[in-house]
Amino acid sequence: MLNFIIKRLFSLIPVLFIVSVVVFLLVHITPGDPASVILGPEANPEEVAELREELGLNRPILEQYFVWIGDIVRGDLGTSLFMKQPVLTAFFEHLGPTLSLAIMAQTFAIIIALPLGVLSAKFRGSFLDQTFMGLSLVGISVPSFLLGLFLILLFGVELRIFPVAGYKPLSVGFAEHIRYLILPAIALGAMQAALISRMTRSSMLDVLSSNYIKTARAKGVKELIITVKHSLRNAFIPILTIIGQTFGSLVAGAAVVETVFNIPGIGQLIINSVERRDFEVIQGSVLLIATSYVLINLIIDLLYGFVDPRLRVGKK
Amino acid sequence: MKNFKWLSILMFSALLVLSACSDSTTESSSKENTSVEDKDYSELQVAYNAQPPTMDPLMTTAVATRDVARNVFESLVTLDADSKVVPMLAESYEESEDGKIITFKIRQGVKFHNGDEMTADDVVASMEHWRTTTALGKANFADATFVKVDETTVELVMQQKLFIALHLLADPSQIAMITTEEVIESATAEGITEFIGTGPYKFVEWKNDQYIHLQKFEDYKAVETPANGLAGKKEAKYENVYFQFVTDASTRLAGIQTGEYDVANAIPFDNVEQLNSLDNLTTSVDHNGFNAIVFNKRSGIFADKTARQAVNAALDEEAILTAAFSNSQFYELESGLMIKEQTDWYSDAGSDQYNQNNPEKAKALLKEIGYNGEEVVILSTRDYEDHYNAAVVVQQQLESIGINAKLDIYDWPTVLERRTDETAYDIFITGFPTEPVPNKYVFLDSRGGWAGWTNSPEIDALLDKIATASSQEEATNTYSELMEEYYDYLPIIKFGNKTTVTAYDSSIEGYDFLQGIILWNMK
Numbered sequence: 001m002l003n004f005i006i007k008r009l010f011s012l013i014p015v016l017f018i019v020s021v022v023v024f025l026l027v028h029i030t031p032g033d034p035a036s037v038i039l040g041p042e043a044n045p046e047e048v049a050e051l052r053e054e055l056g057l058n059r060p061i062l063e064q065y066f067v068w069i070g071d072i073v074r075g076d077l078g079t080s081l082f083m084k085q086p087v088l089t090a091f092f093e094h095l096g097p098t099l100s101l102a103i104m105a106q107t108f109a110i111i112i113a114l115p116l117g118v119l120s121a122k123f124r125g126s127f128l129d130q131t132f133m134g135l136s137l138v139g140i141s142v143p144s145f146l147l148g149l150f151l152i153l154l155f156g157v158e159l160r161i162f163p164v165a166g167y168k169p170l171s172v173g174f175a176e177h178i179r180y181l182i183l184p185a186i187a188l189g190a191m192q193a194a195l196i197s198r199m200t201r202s203s204m205l206d207v208l209s210s211n212y213i214k215t216a217r218a219k220g221v222k223e224l225i226i227t228v229k230h231s232l233r234n235a236f237i238p239i240l241t242i243i244g245q246t247f248g249s250l251v252a253g254a255a256v257v258e259t260v261f262n263i264p265g266i267g268q269l270i271i272n273s274v275e276r277r278d279f280e281v282i283q284g285s286v287l288l289i290a291t292s293y294v295l296i297n298l299i300i301d302l303l304y305g306f307v308d309p310r311l312r313v314g315k316k
Numbered sequence: 317m318k319n320f321k322w323l324s325i326l327m328f329s330a331l332l333v334l335s336a337c338s339d340s341t342t343e344s345s346s347k348e349n350t351s352v353e354d355k356d357y358s359e360l361q362v363a364y365n366a367q368p369p370t371m372d373p374l375m376t377t378a379v380a381t382r383d384v385a386r387n388v389f390e391s392l393v394t395l396d397a398d399s400k401v402v403p404m405l406a407e408s409y410e411e412s413e414d415g416k417i418i419t420f421k422i423r424q425g426v427k428f429h430n431g432d433e434m435t436a437d438d439v440v441a442s443m444e445h446w447r448t449t450t451a452l453g454k455a456n457f458a459d460a461t462f463v464k465v466d467e468t469t470v471e472l473v474m475q476q477k478l479f480i481a482l483h484l485l486a487d488p489s490q491i492a493m494i495t496t497e498e499v500i501e502s503a504t505a506e507g508i509t510e511f512i513g514t515g516p517y518k519f520v521e522w523k524n525d526q527y528i529h530l531q532k533f534e535d536y537k538a539v540e541t542p543a544n545g546l547a548g549k550k551e552a553k554y555e556n557v558y559f560q561f562v563t564d565a566s567t568r569l570a571g572i573q574t575g576e577y578d579v580a581n582a583i584p585f586d587n588v589e590q591l592n593s594l595d596n597l598t599t600s601v602d603h604n605g606f607n608a609i610v611f612n613k614r615s616g617i618f619a620d621k622t623a624r625q626a627v628n629a630a631l632d633e634e635a636i637l638t639a640a641f642s643n644s645q646f647y648e649l650e651s652g653l654m655i656k657e658q659t660d661w662y663s664d665a666g667s668d669q670y671n672q673n674n675p676e677k678a679k680a681l682l683k684e685i686g687y688n689g690e691e692v693v694i695l696s697t698r699d700y701e702d703h704y705n706a707a708v709v710v711q712q713q714l715e716s717i718g719i720n721a722k723l724d725i726y727d728w729p730t731v732l733e734r735r736t737d738e739t740a741y742d743i744f745i746t747g748f749p750t751e752p753v754p755n756k757y758v759f760l761d762s763r764g765g766w767a768g769w770t771n772s773p774e775i776d777a778l779l780d781k782i783a784t785a786s787s788q789e790e791a792t793n794t795y796s797e798l799m800e801e802y803y804d805y806l807p808i809i810k811f812g813n814k815t816t817v818t819a820y821d822s823s824i825e826g827y828d829f830l831q832g833i834i835l836w837n838m839k
Binding site for chain 2 (some may be wrong): 031032036037038039040041042045046047048054076085090093094149152153157160163165166167172233259260261264268269275276277
């Protein structure tokens with residue numbers, strides 16, 4: 001297993017190299033630069049040119065790339081032009097809210113999706129099945145920001161049950177921390193729940209028609225045990241894959257929900273950095289997110305082995 | 317199934333418990349008529365629509381920096397509600413007979429946020445730093461110097477009289493802030509590293525992309541004159557002020573309705589009526605400068621002023637303003653660059669050229685220059701909806717007189733870059749604050765080299781005449797001449813005055829606005 005893990009970690013290098021080239025080019029080809037954003041719309045051209053020079057933006061693009069790569073190899077992802085702090089510090093400061101939100105959203109999604117998917121499969125073709133799958137279609141179709149605004153209006157403004165926006169760190173208290181994340185977690189998790197429930201249903205249907213399930217029923221095994229122990233566990237591999245993929249996209253893609261709910265997470269960091277052309281933060285954050293994707297996939301691959309011993313890595 | 321039932325009961329109970337754990341910021345927003353003594357002054361939550369790029373007002377012209385920094389920093393002189401210059405950290409000032417020296421008597425006993433007392437050395441260091449760092453300082457005071465006369469007196473010594481000197485020193489954007497000599501000495505090319513001022517609030521913390529936290533300065537020494545614009549008595553009541561960065565308008569709107577925030581700026585105009593129907597909220601509509609067309613005067617069709625005059629003849633400003641601001645309560649037709657409230661300066665010179673809405677005249681002018689259907693590019697952004705909506709109407713109005721107008725829409729940083737490229741556009745739409753003196757308008761003076769590239773020796777000469785005027789009367793008369801020249805040369809076309817809407821809890825008094833929100837007297 002150790003060899004497997006080491007090999008996968010080494011595979012990070014070509015992935016990150018390609019990502020670095022793409023993100024660097026994208027950022028530097030896009031018009032607009034941080035100097036004019038920092039100085040404001042009434043700054044005179046000389047001031048802007050002077051600041052561009054100070055920030056090293058006039059250097060040849062290849063030189064800028066290699067300087068940046070050289071710093072990364074030394075563990076320095078650069079310094080934010082706006083926040084005046086290392087990119088790594090800024091990223092990890094913003095990671096906490098995103099992780100909390102992603103975990104809550106995924107937990108909500110799994111709690112809703114697994115039972116829905118299982119019941120849909122068990123009662124395939126019934127009114128229940130059609131209702132659940134209809135709801136999952138709605139979950140996939142409704143944009144998260146729209147659902148978020150609706151939740152704010154209903155539960156925040158009208159019913160005053162939850163706060164409409166903001167973030168409280170864990171240090172303020174677990175209950176407060178969770179309270180501010182409930183609505184954004186639902187907004188974000190709805191689509192994930194829809195995807196997971198559909199995959200669960202599909203995977204369960206495959207397994208429920210298997211011979212060993214028929215055998216278990218014939219032997220008089222209780223239906224609940226057939227469903228959970230014999231069916232769901234065997235159906236779990238593709239479900240686990242989609243959980244892993246959706247979690248990765250939650251970490252990277254909560255930008256819109258973070259903006260609507262004013263949560264200072266990674267998504268908002270990247271959006272703000274794009275708006276103010278904070279090159280170092282954009283580049284560094286994208287690299288770190290790419291790294292996290294690879295690591296999440298690695299963890300999912302290792303988890304396969306727990307679900308299905310035949311898939312344990314390193315096993316001959 | 318039984319397990320599932322218990323799980324759902326458990327989850328529902330947990331939700332009930334969590335919803336009961338309410339904190340003070342989300343409890344009922346209906347703060348009933350509590351007396352000033354009973355009220356909770358621990359926090360003022362301000363939902364602000366943008367994060368400042370820096371807390372150093374000398375390093376940027378961004379309004380977010382201006383609005384936050386003004387609570388922390390003060391200047392020798394400032395503006396009252398009529399945009400007249402009044403003393404602030406100066407107790408008084410006096411101009412020499414030849415106008416070349418302005419003598420400031422500094423107020424005594426004023427403390428900085430670090431406990432040090434303000435001295436003449438701090439004032440000289442701060443003002444020299446301002447003079448040599450800001451565009452305003454470099455453009456107008458390059459040959460001047462601030463000198464210490466004695467412990468209570470500082471002089472501004474100029475090579476020639478500058479009539480507008482005090483107005484420039486009082487300008488709220490890039491405020492000529494007074495800080496300690498040590499802060500100035502430790503400043504880098506990127507600005508000061510500590511934010512120590514004399515204002516009613518001191519800087520505590522900046523959580524990036526979340527908030528700036530200010531705290532009441534207990535040793536603040538207020539002037540005794542009544543509050544008046546940016547001048548007068550400042551009586552900070554709230555212990556803590558949080559500028560929460562809430563970029564999404566719907567979030568600010570929801571938050572101000574539920575009491576999550578006490579103040580919310582930049583309320584969308586379409587939502588004002590909704591907020592006005594709520595008893596617990598008050599809205600304030602405040603003058604906030606103007607939007608305008610800026611011409612590319614260096615190349616393309618509008619290098620010829622007749623073409624610019626054709627556009628000016630065609631425009632129906634009312635239609636443009638309605639598109640941008642939805643309702644006449646949010647804009648005002650106004651021809652001049654100095655508004656009526658600037659009583660020292662106001663003039664209606666040139667107003668006959670404003671808002672002509674005369675397509676026939678426009679077409680005749682286009683024919684005169686032999687316009688042949690060349691494409692005209694209008695550069696704008698959706699990041700500011702009022703800019704975009706105005707651009708759409710301008711395009712339609714230009715097309716109605718036969719101009720082949722095309723919209724080029726980008727995000728704001730791209731617009732900022734492209735408007736410095738003379739091949740990238742013919743017109744761009746942007747906004748300007750209302751300046752305390754005409755000379756501050758960046759689009760007037762050719763020597764500033766600002767986007768659009770105004771190049772009028774006549775306008776330059778009139779600006780110089782204002783700068784060296786011997787009296788306000790002379791300056792105002794020259795300004796009238798300037799407006800006549802402005803409407804002939806047309807560096808820009810002003811649409812009309814615009815506003816911004818701020819909402820705040822009805823139980824709060826003392827809100828004010830002058831080129832930005834004024835919070836320090838809110839209670």
